[in-house]
Amino acid sequence: MDxxxxxxxxxESAEDLADKLRTLLxxxxxxxxxxxxxxxxxxxVLGKKVR
Structure with missing residues (x-):
């Protein structure tokens, strides 16, 4: 899934979070x-229609 x-x-890893955000940005x-x-x-999974 990752x-x-x-x-x-x-x-609790701000550095890991920052790395992932930089990747997305x-x-x-x-x-x-x-x-x-x-x-x-x-x-x-939820059976919900999403736009």
């Missing part, structure tokens, strides 16, 4: 892809 719809971050395609995967997960 890297598909989001990232796992080491607990620098990669628009990755942000879009993760958003689409997350949207599909909500539709599949």
């Amino acid at each position: 890297g598909e719809a989001g990232f796992l971050v080491e607990p 620098g990669d628009g395609e990755l942000r879009h892809r993760m958003g689409e995967v997350g949207k599909l997960r909500v539709q599949t």
